[in-house]
Amino acid sequence: MKLLIKKVLIADKKSPFSGLTKDILVIDGKISLISDEITSPADETIETEGLIISQGWVDVFTDFADPGYEYRESLESGAAAALAGGFSHVFVLPNTKPAIQNKPQVSYIIEKAKQLPVAVYPIGAVSKNLEGKDLAEMYEMQQAGAIAFSDGTHPLQSSGLLLKALQYIIAFDGTIIQVPVDKSIGAFGLMTEGVVSTQLGLPGSPALSETLIIKRDLDLLRYTNSKLHITGISTAESVALIAAAKAEGLSVSCSVTPYHLFFCDEDMVSYDTNLKVTPPLRNRKDMLALREAVIDGTVDCITSHHLPQNWDSKTCEFEYAAQGMIGLQTSFAVVNNLFSDLSTDRLADLFSNNARELFNIPSNNIEVGSEADFTLFTKNGNHVFTKAANKSKSVNSAFFDVPLAGSVVGVYTKGKWNKN
Amino acid sequence: MKLSTKHLLGIKDLTKEDIQLILSTASDFKDVLQRPVKKVPSLRDVTIVNLFYENSTRTRMSFELAEKRLSADTLNFAASSSSAAKGETLLDTVQNILSMKVDMIVMRHSASGAPHFLSKQIDAAIINAGDGINEHPTQALLDAFSMQEKFGSLEGLKVAIIGDIMHSRVALSNIYLLKKMGAEVMVAGPPTLIPKYIKEALNVRVEYNVKNALQWCDVANVLRIQLERQSQPLFSSLREYNLAYGISRKLLDSIGKEITIMHPGPINRGVELDSDVADGSNSIILNQVENGVAVRMAALYLLRPQNN
Numbered sequence: 001m002k003l004l005i006k007k008v009l010i011a012d013k014k015s016p017f018s019g020l021t022k023d024i025l026v027i028d029g030k031i032s033l034i035s036d037e038i039t040s041p042a043d044e045t046i047e048t049e050g051l052i053i054s055q056g057w058v059d060v061f062t063d064f065a066d067p068g069y070e071y072r073e074s075l076e077s078g079a080a081a082a083l084a085g086g087f088s089h090v091f092v093l094p095n096t097k098p099a100i101q102n103k104p105q106v107s108y109i110i111e112k113a114k115q116l117p118v119a120v121y122p123i124g125a126v127s128k129n130l131e132g133k134d135l136a137e138m139y140e141m142q143q144a145g146a147i148a149f150s151d152g153t154h155p156l157q158s159s160g161l162l163l164k165a166l167q168y169i170i171a172f173d174g175t176i177i178q179v180p181v182d183k184s185i186g187a188f189g190l191m192t193e194g195v196v197s198t199q200l201g202l203p204g205s206p207a208l209s210e211t212l213i214i215k216r217d218l219d220l221l222r223y224t225n226s227k228l229h230i231t232g233i234s235t236a237e238s239v240a241l242i243a244a245a246k247a248e249g250l251s252v253s254c255s256v257t258p259y260h261l262f263f264c265d266e267d268m269v270s271y272d273t274n275l276k277v278t279p280p281l282r283n284r285k286d287m288l289a290l291r292e293a294v295i296d297g298t299v300d301c302i303t304s305h306h307l308p309q310n311w312d313s314k315t316c317e318f319e320y321a322a323q324g325m326i327g328l329q330t331s332f333a334v335v336n337n338l339f340s341d342l343s344t345d346r347l348a349d350l351f352s353n354n355a356r357e358l359f360n361i362p363s364n365n366i367e368v369g370s371e372a373d374f375t376l377f378t379k380n381g382n383h384v385f386t387k388a389a390n391k392s393k394s395v396n397s398a399f400f401d402v403p404l405a406g407s408v409v410g411v412y413t414k415g416k417w418n419k420n
Numbered sequence: 421m422k423l424s425t426k427h428l429l430g431i432k433d434l435t436k437e438d439i440q441l442i443l444s445t446a447s448d449f450k451d452v453l454q455r456p457v458k459k460v461p462s463l464r465d466v467t468i469v470n471l472f473y474e475n476s477t478r479t480r481m482s483f484e485l486a487e488k489r490l491s492a493d494t495l496n497f498a499a500s501s502s503s504a505a506k507g508e509t510l511l512d513t514v515q516n517i518l519s520m521k522v523d524m525i526v527m528r529h530s531a532s533g534a535p536h537f538l539s540k541q542i543d544a545a546i547i548n549a550g551d552g553i554n555e556h557p558t559q560a561l562l563d564a565f566s567m568q569e570k571f572g573s574l575e576g577l578k579v580a581i582i583g584d585i586m587h588s589r590v591a592l593s594n595i596y597l598l599k600k601m602g603a604e605v606m607v608a609g610p611p612t613l614i615p616k617y618i619k620e621a622l623n624v625r626v627e628y629n630v631k632n633a634l635q636w637c638d639v640a641n642v643l644r645i646q647l648e649r650q651s652q653p654l655f656s657s658l659r660e661y662n663l664a665y666g667i668s669r670k671l672l673d674s675i676g677k678e679i680t681i682m683h684p685g686p687i688n689r690g691v692e693l694d695s696d697v698a699d700g701s702n703s704i705i706l707n708q709v710e711n712g713v714a715v716r717m718a719a720l721y722l723l724r725p726q727n728n
Contacts, residue, residue, distance in 0.1 A: 190532070198621035199432070201532045201554025201592050206616075270540075271533035315541075316509060319531035319552065 002027050003417050004042035005376065010034075011054040011344035013353070015366040019345070024053065024366070029415035031370045044417070048409055050380045053366055054348035056088025056373045056413050058355035060255060061177065061231045062306035062328060063152070064090075064120070067108065068097025073308040073393050075109070078328075079116040080391040081306070084420060085328035086351070086375045088118050088413035089361060093152035094125040101125035101136040106144040117418060118411070121147035126165045126176060130154045135165060142172050147359055148229070150177035153278065153307070153323070157183055159216060166226035175227040175359060178217055180238065181279055185209035190319055192234075192280040196265040202318070207235040207286065210279050214238050218245045218252065227251040229358060232305055234260045234279040236289030243298045253358050255301035256290050258334035259325055259398065263287070273314045273321035274398040277305070294339060297346075300354040304331040308394030326392045330399040333383040336406035340379070351375075372417075376409040383407045421445075423722050427539050427546040430555035431596035439564070439600060445718035446565050446711070453489070453714055462721050463492035467522045471514070472549070473499040473529040478685050478709060479549050479559070483526050486716035495522060510534065511541055518544055523725045527551075545723045547716075553587050559684050560593035562715040564601065566708045567639060570680060575602040580633040583643030583665065583692050584613045586654075590643060590684045595622050608633035609643075609665060612654040630665045635675050641682040642667060642693050658691050668694040680704055 003026040010017045023038040024031060064078035075092075082090045092109060094100035100109065106122045113120035124146035125136045138149050149169060155178050156162045165176055189205025191197050197204035214230060218241060221228045230242065233254050245252045259277060264287040268275050275281055293299045307324025314321050327334075332351065336342075352375070356363055364373035383404045387395060410419040423438045431439070452460055468487050472480055480496075487494045497517070514525065525546045527535050532552030539546050550556040564574060571577055579598055585591045585607045598605050599622070606625035607614055619626050627633045634640060645661060655661050672679060681693070681703040689695050698705060 193616065195617050195621040198615045198617045201552060201589060203532075203553065204615070204617075271536045273537075312509065315511065317529065317531035317534040317537055319533070 001417065002042040003412070004038060004040070004045045005051065005053065006045060006047040008051040008053045008376065009344060010366050011052050011348040012366040013345055014363065017366065026372045026412060026417070029372050031366065031368055031372055034366070034368055046376065046409060048378060050378045051409065052344050052377050052379065053374050054344070055352045055356065055364055055366070055375070056411060057086045057351040057375045058089040058301070058361060059087050059303050059306070059328060059331065060091045060148070060229070060301055060355050060359065061093065061303040062090050063093040063095060063308065063324070065308060066096060071393070072310050075112050075116060075120060077391060077393045078306070079118045079120060081326070081328040082118045083411055083418050084389070084391050084408070085304070085330070086332050086377055086408035086411055087328060088373055088375065088411050089121065090118060091121045091123050091147055094123055094150065095130060095152040095154065099125050099130050100146070101128060101130070103137065103140045103144045106141045106146050110145045117416065118413060121145070123147060123152065123177060124149050126151050126156060127161060132156055132158050132161060135161070135168060138165070138169060138174060139172055142174055148175045148177050153179065155179045155181050155213070159220065162217065163220050163224060166220055166224040166228065170224070170226050173360070175229055177229045177231055179232050179278065180210045180214045180217070180230055182209040182213040185212065189280070190276065191268055192265050192282045194265060194283050196268060196283070200269065200271070205280055207237065207282055210235050211237045211241065214241050218250065221245070221250050221252055230254045231303055232257055232260065232279055234282045234290070235286045239289050239293040239298055243293070246298070253300040253354070254298070255303040256294065256299050257303060257305045258327060258331050261287065261290055261294065261338055262334050263398065271318045272398060273316070273318055274325055274396050276318060276321050276323055277325055278323045291338065294350065295342065299350070300358065302331060302335055302350045304328050308392050309396045310394055314396045324396065326394055326397050329389070329391065330385045330397065330404065332377065332408060333385070333404035333406050334399065336379055337404040340405065344379070372412040372415070375411050377406065378409060379406045381405065381407055426723070427535070428557050428719050428723060429535050429539060429546065429548045431557045431560050431593045431600070432555065434600070436600050439561070439597060442561055442715065442718050442722060443565050443568060445722060446561070446715040449717040449721070450711065450714035459489055459491060461491045463487070463490035463724055466524065466724055467493040467495065468524040468526060468720070469495040469497055469517050469522045471497045471517070471525055471527040473510070473527070473534070474550070476528055476549070478712070479528065482709070482712040483549060483716050486713050486720055489713065490717055490720060492720070510538065514538060514542060518542060524720065524723065545725065547719055547723065550589050552589065553592070554589050555593045556589040557593050558712070558716050558719055559590050560597040561719070562708055562712040563594055563641060563682060563684070564597050565711045565715050566682065566704050569707070569711070570704060571638070574598060577603040577639065578606070578637045579603050579639045579641060580606045580608055580627070580637035581641045581643065582608045582630060582633055582667070584646050585609055585618065585643070586613045586615055587646040588643050594641060595624055599623060606633055606636060610655050610661070630667065631671065631675065634667070634672065634679060637679060639680045639682060640667065643684065644686060645688055645691055658688070662691050666690070666692055666694060667697050669696045669700070672697060678702060682708060685709070
């Protein structure tokens with residue numbers, strides 16, 4: 001199969017064609033020619049105004065709820081959503097039933113993922129049954145294909161266990177992923193504590209519950225000299241703490257979600273259960289600090305925290321509503337909408353290059369001879385996410401029918417071109 | 421005359437004119453309640469369900485009485501003895517009730533925002549009879565009515581709300597209402613029971629010393645310690661709470677001025693309020709209860725189906 005891509009800007013710093021606009025010819029899953037103008041006939045030609053190419057995008061924190069909660073999502077529906085959102089690689093959470101906590105569970109995902117259009121990597125549990133008490137068999141899970149380790153939506157609370165886990169994974173160059181939430185502070189909080197929570201009469205959870213655990217995790221990281229990725233950071237102080245730790249030379253990285261960049265607590269006045277997320281949406285100052293951190297490079301990756309919930313668990317009283325939002329299909333458009341001036345190189349770093357580097361995913365740079373593993377997208381044009389276009393089994397998104405910008409034209413991965 | 425809202429979800433959504441309209445309508449109904457025949461036909465053929473997902477004595481009876489005085493047909497629902505105990509969702513329960521041609525809903529729920537959620541799903545008018553730690557609008561209205569009755573106006577009145585502010589929907593609704601009507605508000609209690617951002621959020625004074633609060637105020641609205649809503653240690657013991665924040669005759673005598681005492685009930689006697697204060701001459705606690713019926717009649721009347 002021959003795919004010809006016309007006049008595409010190459011957003012790949014490591015490509016010899018970085019920053020140039022070229023024609024690219026892909027034949028049977030390999031980039032076979034990059035040139036100013038290619039006229040040879042092709043099975044399909046892509047020619048779109050403002051077309052950009054980068055390595056295939058990576059999302060390091062998504063919940064496909066499979067096995068156990070297939071009514072919310074399955075590996076198949078999750079992969080379809082990922083593909084539509086421009087992602088060729090996704091990491092899936094271990095918060096399944098049974099939890100991904102041993103080799104057979106890892107193998108289940110790996111085997112099933114072979115049939116899927118995108119690469120799906122299991123994140124193995126750090127603790128047995130995600131209980132935060134005893135270490136799970138991380139070495140064997142890593143051998144079987146686990147990409148990283150995390151208790152996912154149940155962040156590790158025990159300092160002692162995290163210390164041991166950070167030490168344990170050094171032997172096989174593992175990485176721990178933590179959502180920064182101290183569950184003992186504001187344990188009954190339903191949103192971030194502040195002026196808005198007071199006005200809404202909703203129990204608050206202070207930003208302190210995040211910064212305190214980041215401080216602790218960084219101390220443990222300093223002590224162990226291991227690798228830690230903090231995902232879903234939401235406060236201005238978190239950004240400052242991580243920036244300082246990076247400057248100090250610790251192996252820490254972080255990601256933010258599109259919804260923490262787009263919304264803040266002021267958007268919760270209608271008790272919209274789709275905005276009930278963990279960590280909670282913070283105040284405007286925090287949101288602006290996160291945006292700044294995306295621009296200045298403190299943030300390494302954008303991750304959707306794609307967390308599907310069925311209709312019933314969101315169409316109910318706010319207090320009883322489940323946490324989380326789906327996000328794979330709106331991740332790029334939300335970020336692109338907020339940061340129209342962000343360079344294409346920075347976009348490629350945030351959506352692909354940094355995650356590949358942090359989690360040792362092989363690069364497939366945009367150069368002749370490379371395996372075709374890329375995302376084609378545009379920054380201009382309007383994008384509206386509709387229920388009809390939704391590929392997830394769940395509909396818990398606050399971005400339906402919100403005018404956004406930019407679109408994913410398609411993804412070439414696993415030897416196949418998938419046009420949106 | 422109409423309210424600016426379709427539902428009464430909270431004082432937060434009301435304008436000053438709405439509040440004045442409810443209070444003046446309540447005043448008319450209070451006159452009706454003094455007559456030998458206390459019933460008016462205003463809500464004849466209107467069916468109202470009292471949907472109580474949380475226990476209540478005073479509020480439920482007050483609403484029921486208000487509905488009966490207005491000649492409405494009433495239906496009572498208590499979550500503990502219904503299908504909710506079998507796991508039926510709020511939305512299912514309400515849609516089932518509405519399919520039996522019920523026109524209005526009076527609702528109490530332990531989750532903040534529950535009536536707001538429901539208002540987005542159904543058409544019937546909803547009156548919030550208390551949602552979690554958010555609002556209890558009819559309580560604030562009857563408190564305002566009682567204060568206005570005693571002082572003539574709320575403008576410039578100094579009201580201290582004392583006790584568990586954090587877990588109190590009465591506090592939040594009272595603050596919204598009093599601020600809108602030009603009163604000055606202070607909240608007082610132990611720091612663990614006062615929201616950290618309340619000063620910025622609601623523009624009220626904050627005091628941790630109850631004597632200072634009493635010295636400042638004209639009215640002390642004393643709140644109940646919400647033992648059932650506290651799932652973590654927020655003060656050491658009821659005994660110590662009474663020592664530090666309980667209002668006794670002796671304390672009131674020591675400040676040398678007359679203060680009107682209010683309480684939304686039920687009172688924990690000997691905890692937040694000593695009996696001789698609760699039953700004393702400056703207490704208007706039972707007036708509050710009496711006025712509750714008139715205020716709720718006004719709210720129901722103004723939100724009746726034909727008026728929406």
